[in-house]
Amino acid sequence: xxxxxxxxxxxxxxxxxxxxxxxxxxxxxxxxxxxxxxKQSVSQPNSWxxxxxxxxxxxxxxxxxxxxxxxxxxxxPASPSREAESAKRVSEAxxxx
Numbered sequence: 531x532x533x534x535x536x537x538x539x540x541x542x543x544x545x546x547x548x549x550x551x552x553x554x555x556x557x558x559x560x561x562x563x564x565x566x567x568x569k570q571s572v573s574q575p576n577s578w579x580x581x582x583x584x585x586x587x588x589x590x591x592x593x594x595x596x597x598x599x600x601x602x603x604x605x606x607p608a609s610p611s612r613e614a615e616s617a618k619r620v621s622e623a624x625x626x627x
Contacts, residue, residue, distance in 0.1 A: 540568040 536551035545565060552561035 536564075537568070540565065541572060543572070545569060 532551050532555055536548045539545075539548035539551060545568075548568065549561060549565050552564050556564070
């Protein structure tokens with residue numbers, strides 16, 4: 531139970547309190563290692579928020595960004611109809627009826 535409490539305290543950013551709770555049930559070295567791991571986990575960037583902010587934009591902006599990226603890489607932008615035709619050919623090749 532105390533380990534869960536230490537985890538919650540650490541996730542709240544109360545690292546000093548979490549360390550005290552960790553040290554009740556484990557060696558100081560293990561407590562320090564657990565706390566370091568917890569700090570590292572908490573300090574990682576929120577990649578889900580970045581993905582959501584990209585997905586939350588209107589399609590016109592997303593398509594505009596895709597066209598710009600394709601132009602930057604000297605590749606032709608993929609059109610949805612071309613992708614659909616390609617997928618249809620692949621599925622027909624797998625199951626010719």
